[in-house]
Amino acid sequence: MKLQFAMDTLTTSQALEWAAAAAPHVDILELGTPLIKSEGLAAITAVKDAHPDKTVFADLKTMDAGALEAEIAFKAGADLVTVLGTAGDSTIAGAVQAAETHGKGVVVDLIGVADKPARAREVVALGATFVEMHAGLDEQAEEGYSLETLLRAGAEAGVPFSVAGGVKESSIAAVQDSGAQVAVAGSSIYSADDVAAAAAALRAAIA
Ligand SMILES: O=C([C@H](O)CO)[C@H](O)[C@H](O)COP(=O)(O)O
Numbered sequence: 001m002k003l004q005f006a007m008d009t010l011t012t013s014q015a016l017e018w019a020a021a022a023a024p025h026v027d028i029l030e031l032g033t034p035l036i037k038s039e040g041l042a043a044i045t046a047v048k049d050a051h052p053d054k055t056v057f058a059d060l061k062t063m064d065a066g067a068l069e070a071e072i073a074f075k076a077g078a079d080l081v082t083v084l085g086t087a088g089d090s091t092i093a094g095a096v097q098a099a100e101t102h103g104k105g106v107v108v109d110l111i112g113v114a115d116k117p118a119r120a121r122e123v124v125a126l127g128a129t130f131v132e133m134h135a136g137l138d139e140q141a142e143e144g145y146s147l148e149t150l151l152r153a154g155a156e157a158g159v160p161f162s163v164a165g166g167v168k169e170s171s172i173a174a175v176q177d178s179g180a181q182v183a184v185a186g187s188s189i190y191s192a193d194d195v196a197a198a199a200a201a202l203r204a205a206i207a
Helices: 012-025 033-039 041-050 066-076 089-102 116-125 147-157 172-177 195-206
Strands: 002-007 028-031 055-062 080-084 105-109 130-134 161-164 182-185
Touching: 002 012, 002 161, 002 195, 012 028, 012 033, 012 041, 012 195, 028 041, 033 041, 033 055, 041 055, 041 066, 055 066, 055 105, 066 080, 066 089, 080 089, 089 105, 105 116, 116 130, 116 147, 130 147, 130 182, 147 161, 147 172, 172 182, 172 195, 182 195
Parallel strands: 002 028, 002 182, 028 055, 055 080, 080 105, 105 130, 130 161, 161 182
Antiparallel strands: none
């Protein structure tokens, strides 16, 4: 299973600092949606230039104009972009078309999708590289939130998936056991006093 570090910050300088610390321990460097909204496509280029050997994931959360948004992110250096699972099939297909042109990939983020396993199968049939079983930061703060629901949805879907929703050292083994291809960890790494040590601990828990 691969480890993806989601950098939810507002500045490229902070992202570059976190990426430098975590890079030896992670496979995928994610530019969180707030970072891309704050700094624009230049942030993608900066992270890819600093880490050409890493997969750079641009969490665009595209809802429309799939081909156009994917295209500009790939040109900026992204290897993977996200489109929302609630978007129309034509939006997802447009992003997939752009990915094929550039030899890159599309991840469909199933945040807010009620029947995640069913939609996962549909979007993989449209050409998504994998889906993200995702509970966002707001959902995680709601009473009764449990990562377990995402793990069950992933196992039930029967297609390649990642899991994002507050993954931490104590839960990452369960993510691996669910069959996920990628575990996404954001706050459990960037909120730690020692970002490098937190990333290393997650890696060790799945090695
Ligand atoms: O995608 C995310 C969220 O929507 C804010 O951009 C997070 O990066 C994702 O949830 C992973 O972060 P953690 O949940 O803090 O691990």
